Amino acid sequence: MARVLIIGAGGVGAVVVHKCAQAADIFTDILLASRTKAKCDAIARQLKRPIRTARVNADNVAETVALIRSFKPDVLLNIALPYQDLHLMDACLETGVSYLDTANYEPLDTAKFEYKWQWAYQERFQARGIMAVLGCGFDPGQTNLYTAYARKHHFDEIRTLDILDCNGGDHGYPFATNFNPEINIREVTARGRYWENGQWIETEPLAVKRTFDFEGVGPKNMYLLYHEELESLARQFPEAKRMRFWMTFGESYLTHLRVLQNVGMTRIDPVDFEGHRIVPLQFLKKLLPDPASLGPRTRGKTNIGCIITGSKAGKERVYYIYNICDHQESYREVQSQAVAYTTGVPAMLGAKLMVTGVWKGAGVFNVEQLDPDPFMREIGRWGLPWQEKFLDQSPLEP
Ligand code: NDP
Numbered sequence: 178m179a180r181v182l183i184i185g186a187g188g189v190g191a192v193v194v195h196k197c198a199q200a201a202d203i204f205t206d207i208l209l210a211s212r213t214k215a216k217c218d219a220i221a222r223q224l225k226r227p228i229r230t231a232r233v234n235a236d237n238v239a240e241t242v243a244l245i246r247s248f249k250p251d252v253l254l255n256i257a258l259p260y261q262d263l264h265l266m267d268a269c270l271e272t273g274v275s276y277l278d279t280a281n282y283e284p285l286d287t288a289k290f291e292y293k294w295q296w297a298y299q300e301r302f303q304a305r306g307i308m309a310v311l312g313c314g315f316d317p318g319q320t321n322l323y324t325a326y327a328r329k330h331h332f333d334e335i336r337t338l339d340i341l342d343c344n345g346g347d348h349g350y351p352f353a354t355n356f357n358p359e360i361n362i363r364e365v366t367a368r369g370r371y372w373e374n375g376q377w378i379e380t381e382p383l384a385v386k387r388t389f390d391f392e393g394v395g396p397k398n399m400y401l402l403y404h405e406e407l408e409s410l411a412r413q414f415p416e417a418k419r420m421r422f423w424m425t426f427g428e429s430y431l432t433h434l435r436v437l438q439n440v441g442m443t444r445i446d447p448v449d450f451e452g453h454r455i456v457p458l459q460f461l462k463k464l465l466p467d468p469a470s471l472g473p474r475t476r477g478k479t480n481i482g483c484i485i486t487g488s489k490a491g492k493e494r495v496y497y498i499y500n501i502c503d504h505q506e507s508y509r510e511v512q513s514q515a516v517a518y519t520t521g522v523p524a525m526l527g528a529k530l531m532v533t534g535v536w537k538g539a540g541v542f543n544v545e546q547l548d549p550d551p552f553m554r555e556i557g558r559w560g561l562p563w564q565e566k567f568l569d570q571s572p573l574e575p
Pocket of ligand 1: 316
């Protein structure tokens with residue numbers, strides 16, 4: 178029925194390919210293309226059905242355009258890195274193909290992610306009659322859809338939103354990141370930021386800490402971070418008084434990160450080293466374990482969800498919606514750990530809703546602008562079931 182072009186053969190890309198291959202009645206033709214074709218071929222060998230593979234430099238618009246013209250996909254899934262977002266959106270505009278990604282654009286030389294660069298494509302996508310769905314992983318992605326679903330069914334007004342991202346998995350390394358190390362470290366070392374009373378409040382990096390008892394994992398320290406979905410959610414739900422994002426980190430991770438920062442290994446500006454220009458963070462990435470290799474070693478669960486307060490028919494309520502995902506079960510199913518799994522499954526389902534015309538429209542959309550119901554109905558069947566409960570009071574107040 179539909180032809181899908183997946184760009185990026187890393188940890189998340191592998192999951193997207195596995196899940197698209199499972200939806201054989203929808204995705205009848207799959208092309209996986211990435212910078213290193215051997216990685217695409219290795220993923221293809223894991224599958225029960227044949228897919229095509231190709232090499233592409235997604236920063237080269239002409240190369241992607243040529244690939245699109247030869248394969249003629251119905252949708253392009255950008256599962257490469259945030260640096261490729263604009264180049265791939267340009268290739269989609271040139272060829273009239275719809276676009277989906279899981280992370281917003283970030284310039285290579287500044288650790289700053291913002292939607293403004295992608296939102297600027299709105300009129301061009303509208304004029305071309307194609308759709309761009311932004312941020313369709315787990316967070317951003319499923320958490321945005323949880324919020325939209327809660328607002329649609331359980332609240333007339335959202336007052337506060339807290340997104341809680343817990344990875345209780347243990348891979349046995351003293352320090353490794355569960356997705357691309359460069360993107361992960363840029364995100365975690367940035368200043369904290371949250372939305373309150375119509376403005377952004379900044380904090381020192383990892384300066385605000387709480388402990389939360391996560392079902393399936395247990396009590397964990399979590400830290401306030403700035404995360405990209407806060408920007409689009411604050412725009413979509415302007416009535417909200419406060420929106421925050423929290424992520425758990427273990428002591429070993431934080432100690433290593435502190436040392437690496439102190440010695441300059443997380444710098445993103447080039448330095449001269451014996452006649453070569455190197456970026457310390459990119460060099461560090463080379464030394465760290467590849468997140469795609471963590472699957473067989475990682476044990477434990479993730480628990481990611483939203484706690485929302487607000488009112489319905491004049492009554493105050495506190496609503497908690499979350500998913501628990503097991504690293505080893507993910508590995509058994511698709512040979513990847515749960516962080517890649519929780520990102521890749523919503524990307525596949527988003528693409529399915531696009532190619533079947535359930536999510537449709539011309540322009541650039543963050544997922545919370547789309548109808549959450551068809552997504553919420555199906556996501557459990559694809560491996561990420563959600564649980565919900567109403568609480569007497571928010572565990573995060575005051
Ligand atoms: P990886 O680094 O494991 O994989 C990225 C892949 O993209 C690699 O195969 C890489 O090629 C390829 N790539 C990079 N540059 C290019 C290029 N110029 N042309 C073609 N291919 C390229 O990253 P992850 O799989 O961990 O993450 C993928 C994306 O998912 C990231 O954008 C990340 O931010 C996002 N993410 C989103 C989450 C969410 O919940 N929304 C959570 C986690 C991740 P090569 O192998 O040759 O290096």
